[in-house]
Each structure stands twice: as C-alpha cells, then as structure tokens.
Amino acid sequence: MNDFFRLESLVMQFGGLTAVKDFSLSIEPGELVGLIGPNGAGKTTVFNMITGFLTPTSGRVLWQGEDITGLSVHQITARGIARTFQNIRLFSDMTVLENVMVSFHHKVRSRFWKAMLGLPSHGKEERRIRQESYRFLQELNLGHLADEKAGNLAYGQQRRLEIARALATYPKLLLLDEPAAGMNPQETMELADLVLEIRQKHALTIFLIEHDMKFVMGLCERIKVLDYGISIAEGTPEEIQSNPDVIKAYLGEPKHA
Amino acid sequence: MTWKGKDMDTSKRNLYCNLAALCLLAVVLYLFDQxxxxxQIRILNNxxxxxxxxxxxxxVNGMCGLLHLGPNAFITIGAYTSALLTMSxxxxxxxxxxxxLIWPFSVLQAPFFVSLIAGxxxxxxxxxxxxxxxxxxxxxxLAIVTLGFGEVIRVLCNALQGVTNGPLGLxxxxxxxxxxxxxxxxxxxIIVITKLVNSSYGRAMKAIREDEIAAKAMGVDPFRHLMLAFLVSAFFCGVAGGLMAHLITTISPTLFTFFLTFNLLIIIVVGGLGSTTGAVIGAALFAWGGEALRVVESPMNFGAFTIPGIPGMRMVLFSVILMVVIIFARRGIMGRNEFSWNWLFTKLGLNAK
Structure with missing residues (x-):
C-alpha cells in the first residue's frame, strides 16, 4: 500500500442505478495507468469522483496521505490533480493564452483590490503568469496561436490546448479523459509521444481513459478494465489482452451451435 | 518576440494617451460647466x-454571464442611504x-462624499x-431570484415608513x-472595473462565463468570484444611486422599479454584453438619445401637411432603433470587443509594425 494515490472501494449510485461498484485502485508515483471498458461502463464517473465533480456514495479517495473525498473541485485541483474532458471544454471566447492563464489563478497571491487599483505587485504577477503560460503553449506547439480565440482552433489543437491548460495548474497527477477521441492515426501517434514527453518533463503520474486499444496497449504500464461499473480485470497490457473476461465484455460470449 | 517586450513598447504610449483623453474630458466638462x-448639464450628469x-x-451580466435582474435594488439602497445622510x-x-425617522438615521448627517460611500x-x-x-x-x-429581490426592496421602501418615508419619498x-x-x-x-476585468480575477470570471465546469477543474472557485463581481457591482450601483438622488433631488419608490433595471439591460445589450466600452457607448446613447428624440414628439410641419405632436412617439422610435441594432449587430455595437489605443493606432495606420 502506498500513500501517493489510492481509491478505496468507491461506489456511486444514482437513485437505483449503481454506476460504479466497489472500485479500488492504487497508483504509484510516475506510473501511467489506463482505464478501459465498453461505453457506459462508468469510467468517466470514476474520474468525476476523483476530481470532486461527484461525491461517492461510499468509499474514499486518498491523495498523498489525505482523504480528499467530498472536497470541491477547485480544492482538489489546488492539491495537484488536474484533468481534461472527454468533450472538449475550452473557454472558447477567450484567447489561447488566456485559457492557460486561467489555470494560474488559484495560486495568485495579490488580493482583488490590488488588481482593481492596478498596484505594481499585481502587474508583476500578471507578467510572470503571462510568461509562464506562454512557455506551456510553446511546449505544446501552440505558441504561434497565443492570440487566437480558442474556439477557432482546429480539433487536434484544441485537444492539445486542454492538456496545456491542465499542465499549467502544476499537477502531480494528470487525468486524461479520452485524449485521442476523434483523432486520426497520425495524430494519435503524436499524442502518445506527447503524453510520454510531458510525463518525463513534469514528473507526472498519468491516469487515462481511452477507447483506442492500440494507443492504450502501447502506452500504459498497467490497465484497469471496467464493465457495468464493476472492475473485471487489472494487469499489464499483455495480461489484459488475453484475459477471457475482458474479451467477453468487449465481444460478448461465443454462441453455442 | 517575448511578451514582456511587446507590453513595454506600447504601455507608456497608452498611459500618455489615457492621460490626454482625461484632460480632454476635463476641458469639455469645464466648458459645459461654465x-x-x-x-445640457443635466443630460451630461445623467x-x-x-x-x-x-x-x-x-x-455581472456581461463578464460573468449571469442574468442578474436586481440592480434597481442596490440603486435604491444607495440612493436612500445617501439621501438620509445628507439631509439635516x-x-x-x-x-x-x-x-x-428611526434612530440613528434621525441624528446622523454626513458630507456628500461620505454619504456616497455609505450608500x-x-x-x-x-x-x-x-x-x-x-x-x-x-x-x-438566478434571474428570478434577483428580480424578486428587486421587488422586495421596492415594496419595503413603500412599507418601512420609519426609514424611507414610504410613498411620500424624500x-x-x-x-x-x-x-x-x-x-x-x-x-x-471605468478604470477600476477595467483593471479588475483585465486581471487574473477578471479572467477567472470570464472562464466561469465560458464554461463553469472547466473553470472549476482549473482551480477557480465559482462562488467566490461570482460573489466578488456581484459585490463590486452592487457597490458602484449604490454610489450611482446616491448620485442619482442628489441629481433629481426627490426620491420615491416609484423611481426604482424594474423599469430601471430593464433600461440598464437594454443599455448593455445594445452596447455589447461583456464589453465595458459597449456599456459606456450604450449608456451615452441612452442618456443623450432619449433627450434628442424628443424632437419627434413636437408638432412638425412638412410644408404640405402638418403632424401634430404625438406624446410617446419617442419611445416608438427608440424601439425601432433597438430592433435595428439587434438585427444588424446581434451581439451589440461592440460585441465583446474593447476600445484600445492599439486598435485606434492600427486603424489610423500609425502603429509601427
């Protein structure tokens, strides 16, 4: 058992429907773990419970020795867990640079009245945020688009901006919800490289949901499989590929003649 | 090119331009004053x-994207507080x-400036x-809750005779x-709110407007920031209420009905929701246009035929103008754009690029 990140028998019920049942998982620092499962298996629900969008019916989320179950979303982000969204959620009417700058806000030290009076200390902080945000954009090859409205970006660029924005909160654990959704094979390959690169550079632990099996199997060190809210398998990509339960969940049982 | 370099180049010029614009405004005001x-002075004050x-x-409405329908409540509170303090x-x-009048209002008296702040x-x-x-x-x-609050305050103004003198007003x-x-x-x-909007706090507010879920995930606390916008807005509405009271010199609950909120809403929608420049333009057009259009209410002589003065014609024309703006500029005159010196200089071809 480690103290870094642990989910203890999470249960999420919506009325009579049990979306996730008894979900436990422990992730070591620096690991790259995948969460897969058919549509509606409850993968995003797990993410929502970790990030505070949903409060689990029972169970605990432990993060660096602290029980963060039931904290608000922004408090959890401030503790170093960032996420991206399955359906892209950018601040479309703001510029690309501003999108990233928002992520710095939870660490802003000058009070609002200093901002309103335009005191130098706030101006200094603003300039620092601008510089650092720009660095994140450059890192994700978006530097030349800094002044563009986020809503005008191409699809792949929007996905990258979501990652840049999440990175700018300086997380230790990054949750990626279907990062490769809607990408062509070429883009997916580039994304896999990018994920490895940012993990290396920012000393990240990554937990991701993805449907693209080639992507998941090639990238993740460990995979967890959910089906109808129940975790049916956990192991290395090789173990998962040959697991009969997983094959059954994805393809159904062979019909007897 | 780094960001810092670009900022430094223009910030000094912009500062001078701002100061020049302020001086120009001061001169214009002085001339009108004299x-x-x-x-004319009344229109300018308005x-x-x-x-x-x-x-x-x-x-609140443009930057945070909330449909807040209760500013008339804050204007009322500001107007009454300030009026009660300046009266002997x-x-x-x-x-x-x-x-x-109940104690302590019955004995308190304060200078005008203090009364505005108190409002x-x-x-x-x-x-x-x-x-x-x-x-x-x-x-x-949210619209309904704030609307209800506005009505509650208006009704209280009528009912709490010991504080507001009821329908008689002050x-x-x-x-x-x-x-x-x-x-x-x-x-x-304008200065303070522009600074706030362009700061990290303003960005957080806009992020909430664009996508509250994503804003939360990026570490922004919606409650704190919406409240900040709401309180700042209420403060200036209160101060403006005090100004209004001492401009009209007579206040009564009928002055602060929902109609006032409605006018403000029209102003910011026509100007462009989410644009401070738009709000200024909208307000200026409203205050000046409302008076300028009085011409159409007087009898007119077109040589062959005469139109008798029709009271209310002004409002008809006003509505037509509104519709034209909304049809041809759906996001208002300014959209979400702001005036900036950079923009002006680029337009004039003076920007060294």
Missing part, C-alpha cells in the same frame, strides 16, 4: 450616472410626517447577504451632484 445650459450603472452592471436632522424631522457600502452589505441564496442557482432561476435634497462628481465617479468606475 457655458452650458442647465439642460449620462455619467448611467455610465457608472451600466459599467458596473455589465461586470431638521429637514428629516419635517419630512417624516407620518412616522418619525455603496450599504448596497454591498445587502448584496453580500443575498448572494448566498442567489448563487445556489444559475440561469433563469424631498428637497441638496443638488450636490455636479459634473465633477458624476463624471469623476464614472471615470473612476
């Missing part, structure tokens, strides 16, 4: 009060004939109290509001 007719109101109202105890005793602070206190129920809901529900206030006060406060409001 040589303008009472009517304009400034509406600019203050529209800019602060726009902070003697005057108050004479005005409150049905029920005497703003009082409005902020009320805003703080109602922000807890208000921000539990969003969208249409009469004979000193006309303290002059061009310097009204425009000084308008300029201050």
């Amino acid at each position: 040589y303008g007719t009472e009517y 304009m400034a009060v509406f600019i203050t109101l529209a800019v602060s109202y726009n902070l 105890p003697m005057e108050k005793q004479m005005s409150f004939i049905i029920e005497p 703003g602070v009082m409005a902020t206190i009320f805003a703080f109290i109602i922000s807890f129920p208000v921000f539990r809901v969003r969208g249409d529900y 009469k004979g206030l000193q006309p303290y509001t002059n061009l310097w006060w009204s425009w000084g406060i308008a300029v201050f409001t």
